[in-house]
Amino acid sequence: MPEPQSAIIPEPSENALFLVLGVNDPSRNRNAVARALANVPAITRTVGAIDAKARLVSAAAVGSELWDVLSPKRRIFY
Numbered sequence: 001m002p003e004p005q006s007a008i009i010p011e012p013s014e015n016a017l018f019l020v021l022g023v024n025d026p027s028r029n030r031n032a033v034a035r036a037l038a039n040v041p042a043i044t045r046t047v048g049a050i051d052a053k054a055r056l057v058s059a060a061a062v063g064s065e066l067w068d069v070l071s072p073k074r075r076i077f078y
Contacts (some may be wrong), residue, residue, distance in 0.1 A: 028070040034070055037062070 023033055040060045048056035062070065 007037070023066055026066050030069050037070075 023029055026033070037060050040058055044056060044058040048054065
């Protein structure tokens, strides 16, 4: 199972939830995946508005192989 990078996502606490998803046939489903990822900020705002004191945050990460399908020729290396 993939491990989240601690620099990106805080260490788990009693209130943390991690969801790991796989994509069947990435080439065929790339547009649906891209739309779902693009909606993460709006979903976070909507759900976070239910209880602003909870300070809901979210992060989405994409594996290397899927990134090549979603955004070919757009890799940035540091």
